[in-house]
Every structure is written in C-alpha cells, then in structure tokens.
Amino acid sequence: MRIVCSAVSKRYGPHQALRDVTLEASFAHTLVLIGPSGGGKSTILRILAGLESPDTGRVEVNGRSLDFSEAALAVYRRRIGVVFQSFNLFPHLTARENLLLPLEKVHRFADAAARADRVLERFRLTPHAHKKPAQLSGGQRQRVAIARALAIDPEFVLMDEPTSALDPEMTAEVLDVIADLREAGQPLVLVTHEMGFARKTADCVAFVADGVVRECRPAEAFFAKPETSEARRFLERILKY
Amino acid sequence: MIRRLFLDRPQAPAPLAAKVVTFAVLLLLLSLVCTGILWGTTRQWLAVWGYREAFWQGWLLTVGLSSAALMGSSLIGVIAALARRSEILVIRYISTIYVNFVRGTPFLVLILLLFYGVPQITQHASRLFVGVLALSLFAGAYIAEIVRAGIESVGQSQRESARAIGLTRTQTYRYVIFPQAIRHILPPLTGQFASLIKDSSLLFIIGLPEVTYTAQQINSATYSTLESFLPLALAYLALTLPIAVLSNHLERRFRYET
Numbered sequence: 001m002r003i004v005c006s007a008v009s010k011r012y013g014p015h016q017a018l019r020d021v022t023l024e025a026s027f028a029h030t031l032v033l034i035g036p037s038g039g040g041k042s043t044i045l046r047i048l049a050g051l052e053s054p055d056t057g058r059v060e061v062n063g064r065s066l067d068f069s070e071a072a073l074a075v076y077r078r079r080i081g082v083v084f085q086s087f088n089l090f091p092h093l094t095a096r097e098n099l100l101l102p103l104e105k106v107h108r109f110a111d112a113a114a115r116a117d118r119v120l121e122r123f124r125l126t127p128h129a130h131k132k133p134a135q136l137s138g139g140q141r142q143r144v145a146i147a148r149a150l151a152i153d154p155e156f157v158l159m160d161e162p163t164s165a166l167d168p169e170m171t172a173e174v175l176d177v178i179a180d181l182r183e184a185g186q187p188l189v190l191v192t193h194e195m196g197f198a199r200k201t202a203d204c205v206a207f208v209a210d211g212v213v214r215e216c217r218p219a220e221a222f223f224a225k226p227e228t229s230e231a232r233r234f235l236e237r238i239l240k241y
Numbered sequence: 242m243i244r245r246l247f248l249d250r251p252q253a254p255a256p257l258a259a260k261v262v263t264f265a266v267l268l269l270l271l272s273l274v275c276t277g278i279l280w281g282t283t284r285q286w287l288a289v290w291g292y293r294e295a296f297w298q299g300w301l302l303t304v305g306l307s308s309a310a311l312m313g314s315s316l317i318g319v320i321a322a323l324a325r326r327s328e329i330l331v332i333r334y335i336s337t338i339y340v341n342f343v344r345g346t347p348f349l350v351l352i353l354l355l356f357y358g359v360p361q362i363t364q365h366a367s368r369l370f371v372g373v374l375a376l377s378l379f380a381g382a383y384i385a386e387i388v389r390a391g392i393e394s395v396g397q398s399q400r401e402s403a404r405a406i407g408l409t410r411t412q413t414y415r416y417v418i419f420p421q422a423i424r425h426i427l428p429p430l431t432g433q434f435a436s437l438i439k440d441s442s443l444l445f446i447i448g449l450p451e452v453t454y455t456a457q458q459i460n461s462a463t464y465s466t467l468e469s470f471l472p473l474a475l476a477y478l479a480l481t482l483p484i485a486v487l488s489n490h491l492e493r494r495f496r497y498e499t
Contacts, residue, residue, distance in 0.1 A: 051405060078407035088402035092420045101416055102406040148406070 001062060001156055001187040002026045003048065005213075008057030010043055017043040018054065019211040025204050029182050032202035032219070033191045036234060039209040041191045042160050048189060049158045050077040062155070078106055081149025081157040085164050087141045089133040095144045096120060096129040099151045107152055119151040123177060139170030143177055156187035163194060195238055199223050207231040279467075289468040292459045299455030300476050306373050306451060307438045307480070313377030314437065315430075318384025325389055336385070343382035349443050351379055356447045372444040372451075380437040387433060391426035392418055424495035431488035435481040442477070452476050 005023040009016070018040045025031050033041040046052040047059060053068035060066070066076065089098050096116055103112035120126050123143050133141050142162055149157055162178065163171040175197050181188055182201050192198055198205065202219035207228070214228045226232045247263060249255040324336035343351065352375045356363050363371050395418045403413040445454035453473060460469040 049405060051401065074407065074409070077405060082405040084398070084402065084405075086398060088398050088405075090399065090402070090417055090421075102408070105412055105416060106407040152406075 001028075001031070002060075003031065003062075003189070004058075004060040005044070005047075006058045006060075008044075008047065008054045008059060010047065010052065010054045016211055018047075021057070021211070021213050023206060023213045023216055025206060025216050027187075027204035029185065030188045030190060030202050031204045031206065032198040033189070033206050033208055034193070034195070034198055034234075035208035035214075040211040041208045043211075044206075044208065044213075045158055045160050045189065045191050049080060049082045050074075051082070078152070079155045081152065081154035083142070083145050083149050083157065083159040083162050085161040087133070087138075087145045087165070089141055089145055089148070091133050094130045094132055095125060095136065095140075095147075098133075098144060099148050102148065102152055115151055119147045123147045137170060138166045139173040142166065142170070142174045146174070146177055146181075150181070150186070156189065157181065159188065159190045159192075161191050161193065163192065193238075195235070207234070209234070284468060285463060285465040286468055288463040289459060289465055289472075292455075292462070295455050296452065296459065296472065296476075299450055299452035302449070303438070303441055303451040303453075303476075304480065306369065306376065306444070306449070307434075307441050309373045310376035310380060310437055310441065311434055313373060314380035314384050317377055317381030318388050321381060321385035322388035322392060325385065326392065340382045340385050343379055344386070348375075348379050348440050349446065351375055352443060352446055368447055368449045372441075372447065372449045376437060376441055376444065379440065380433060383433055383436070384430065387429045388422070388426055391422035394425045395421045428488050428492035428495065431484055431491060435484040435488070438480050438484075439477060 003023065003025045005021050008018055008021040008023075010018040021040070021044065023044070033044060035041050043052065047054055048061065050066070050073040053073070058065060067073075089095075090101065093101065099116040099119060100112055103109050103115055109115055117126070117129075120129050123146065125140065125143060125147060128136055128140055128144075133144070136144065142165075146157075146159075146162070159178070163174050166174060171194070175194065178188070178190070178197075179201055190198075190202075199219065204216065205219045205222040206216040207214045207222070207226070207230070209230050214230055215222065215226065217227070222231070223235070226235060245253075246256060246259045249260075321336045321340060324332045325340065327333045327336070346354075352372075355375045355378075356368075356371050366374075399417055399421065400413060403417045408416065441451060442453040444451055445457065448454065450458075456469045456473040460466055463469070
C-alpha cells in the first residue's frame with residue numbers, strides 16, 4: 001500500500017491542525033501513526049478516511065489522487081473500513097444488524113447475510129450476534145466495529161486509537177484481533193498509543209507532532225534510533241514507565 | 242410511626258394501603274365540598290339527558306377532527322423539523338418563522354386570524370376544513386420542536402459513523418437517526434396529542450359543532466350549567482387520560498431500554 005500527502009494543510013477555526021504535511025509511505029501491511037495528542041494524527045487519518053477535506057494540498061492513495069468533492073468522497077468512503085476510538089456502533093441495532101446495514105444498503109451484496117455471519121464467526125462473535133451494543137463489553141463492541149469495517153472487503157482499514165477507550169484486558173483482546181488482520185494481509189493504517197504493539201506490528205511508522213509529519217520510516221529503524229529529537233524525546237517519555 | 246406510612250420516598254416507598262387511604266380521603270373531602278356548595282340547589286340531569294344524542298355527535302366530531310389534525314400536525318411537524326435543519330437558508334427561515342410565530346401566538350388568535358382574517362379564502366372552505374387546518378398548523382409547530390429535539394439527540398458520532406460506512410443522507414435519516422430519535426420523540430409527542438385534543442375545544446369560536454360547542458348549546462337550551470359542563474370535562478378526560486397513561490408508559494419503556 002502506498003500513501004502520499006503533499007503540502008496538506010487543515011485548519012479548524014483558529015487551530016492549525018496540519019501544516020504543509022508531506023508524507024510518503026509505502027508499506028506491505030501496516031502504517032502506524034504515533035505522536036503526542038493534538039499533534040494531527042487523527043486529522044491525517046480522517047482525511048485518509050474521506051471524512052474531512054484538507055484546505056490545501058494533495059493526497060494520493062495507491063496511485064490515485066483523492067477528489068475532495070463530497071460526491072467523490074462518498075464513493076471513496078465505500079471502499080475503506082473505518083474503526084473509531086469510541087466504537088460508534090448503532091445502538092438500536094444488534095451486532096449482526098450493524099454488520100448487515102452497510103452490506104445491504106450501501107454495497108447491496110446478494111450474499112449479505114452469509115457474509116455477515118462469516119465475519120462474525122471469524123471474530124468469534126457468533127454467540128453475541130443478536131445482542132445490542134449496550135449488552136456487549138467494550139472489547140466485544142470494538143470487535144464488532146472491526147468486523148463491520150472488514151465485512152465489506154475494504155481496500156484498506158483505518159483505525160483511530162481503537163483501544164484508547166478500553167481497559168488493559170480488553171485492549172489485549174482487540175490488539176489480538178488487529179494482529180490477526182496483519183496475518184491475513186489486510187492493509188491497515190492505525191493511530192495508537194500502544195507503543196509495544198506498534199513496534200511489533202508496524203511495517204512503517206510516521207511520527208506526527210505539531211501538525212507535521214516529523215519522520216516516516218520503517219518501524220525497526222525508527223524504534224532503534226529515531227532521527228528527530230522530538231521523536232526521541234516522545235519515545236523516552238512514553239517508555240519511561 | 243403512622244405518619245411515616247404516608248411518606249413516599251425512593252428508598253422507602255409508601256405501602257399500597259397508604260396510597261388507597263390517601264386517595265379515598267381526598268375523594269371523600271371533595272364530595273363533601275361539592276355537597277356543601279350544591280346543597281339546596283336543584284339539578285336538571287334529566288333535561289340534559291334529553292340532549293345526549295347531540296352531545297355524542299359533538300364528541301364524535303371532536304374525536305374526528307382531532308384525529309385528522311393529529312395526522313396533519315405530525316406531517317407538518319416532521320417537515321418543519323427537517324426544514325429547520327436545512328442548509329438552504331430560505332427553507333430554514335420559513336420554518337423558523339412559522340414555528341416561532343405559531344408558538345408565540347394564542348391558539349384562539351390563530352383561529353380568528355385564519356377564519357376571519359382571510360375571508361377571501363376561508364369563505365369558500367368549510368368550517369371543518371379551517372378547523373382541522375388551524376389545529377394542524379398550531380400543533381405542528383410544537384411537534385416540529387419535539388421532532389427537532391429528537392433528531393438532535395442522536396449524537397454527532399452516529400452521523401459520522403453513518404458517513405464512514407457510506408450511507409447517503411436519506412439512508413442516514415432512515416436507518417440511523419429516525420430509529421434512535423423516535424424513543425426521544427414518542428413520549429412528548431403523545432403528550433402533545435393530548436394537548437391537541439384539549440385545544441380543539443377552542444374551535445367552538447368558529448361555530449364548529451364539536452363537543453364544547455354542543456355543551457354550550459345544551460346549556461343555553463336547558464339553563465343547566467354544571468349538568469352541561471361536567472360531562473364535557475369527563476368527555477375530554479375519556480380521551481386524554483388514556484393518552485397520558487400511554488405517554489408515561491412509553492417514557493418508562495424507552496428510559497430503561499437504552
């Protein structure tokens with residue numbers, strides 16, 4: 001998978017979220033965005049998800065330049081799976097219905113039901129298929145959200161801090177699932193604060209701070225010796241405890 | 242000890258017997274007061290009984306025009322609520338002006354305005370049509386606010402999620418927003434329907450022979466006020482009490498379901 005951003009800027013009112021971001025990442029499976037909170041990781045992810053348009057700049061995903069008109073974005077969004085920090089399941093629908101909604105209404109798969117059941121099975125959610133999100137644990141909810149993102153066979157999956165709202169045990173449960181995705185060869189862009197996990201699964205790491213991608217390198221090289229002093233300090237702070 | 246029995250607290254609810262006794266005593270007191278006031282006067286229940294058929298017809302008209310206005314106001318309410326969220330300024334402003342104008346005007350004034358204010362139009366329309374229209378427009382403005390609050394109760398994250406999985410705007414409303422908003426809308430909406438039924442009584446002013454108008458006619462014919470107006474109150478309660486019970490029930494059901 002290949003992602004290229006050139007001179008991408010985004011401003012929310014007085015807050016400059018991204019300033020002239022340049023990013024060039026080619027990776028087999030997983031790109032991980034790390035960096036301090038409020039540094040712009042989520043904004044980059046939201047732009048890649050087609051949920052947000054940059055004020056200026058160009059974004060290219062797998063060789064295709066993104067068209068930021070709402071109509072084009074609507075088509076683009078259908079090809080990708082997005083998982084949010086706060087699950088964002090539909091509370092009035094059961095786990096299975098959450099999967100079925102995009103399968104039936106957006107993609108109109110003839111085998112929607114079979115697909116949903118297959119994916120639920122794969123994520124060991126079959127016993128919970130008919131429960132509403134309120135009846136599920138946090139970890140189960142996030143697994144349903146991941147299942148919903150994957151059921152449509154997305155070109156790639158974007159996850160925005162998928163474990164930040166979970167306790168350690170549930171975090172492990174969800175990280176296991178994400179690690180399995182890598183095994184299955186699913187291209188993935190992930191924002192996370194789980195450094196140990198990033199180190200293990202990432203092919204490529206982008207360090208984002210102050211609205212800029214400071215460095216973007218193969219994970220091994222990055223974690224062995226970050227090039228920028230900001231990244232070094234960030235890792236030191238985070239790995240201190 | 243006895244006094245404590247008549248206190249109803251969340252941590253120590255009153256026993257059923259205390260509730261029954263309290264209710265019975267109140268009923269007894271009320272009947273004593275009524276007897277005291279009415280002692281020595283004569284009641285002409287029989288004279289009024291002769292008009293039961295007219296009363297019944299009036300009540301049926303009240304039920305009929307309330308039902309029609311119920312549908313009309315729901316339709317207007319949903320459209321106005323969606324219009325108030327429109328990105329198109331003209332549409333949003335029309336709806337905002339409508340809602341604020343109607344909510345800031347007494348229903349009686351609205352009826353007079355509609356019926357006598359534009360006679361060029363209303364002289365060709367039946368009283369019934371004008372009555373249903375006035376009631377629909379009036380209740381519609383309140384329903385618009387109820388529906389709008391319901392739609393806005395569905396969080397931004399739900400809309401975002403719907404966008405992310407690729408639902409269109411219409412699909413987002415149909416599959417995500419309305420099914421969730423309905424639990425916030427239904428309880429106050431049923432309450433609004435009870436108001437609508439009560440408000441229909443003001444349509445007597447344009448000579449629509451609904452139940453209030455009929456009761457007044459009976460009163461004029463028999464010179465018996467209490468005998469005409471007490472059944473009138475009961476006739477409205479017969480409609481509004483079941484709705485109030487339903488409204489309470491829905492409120493409880495939706496509160497615990499989330």
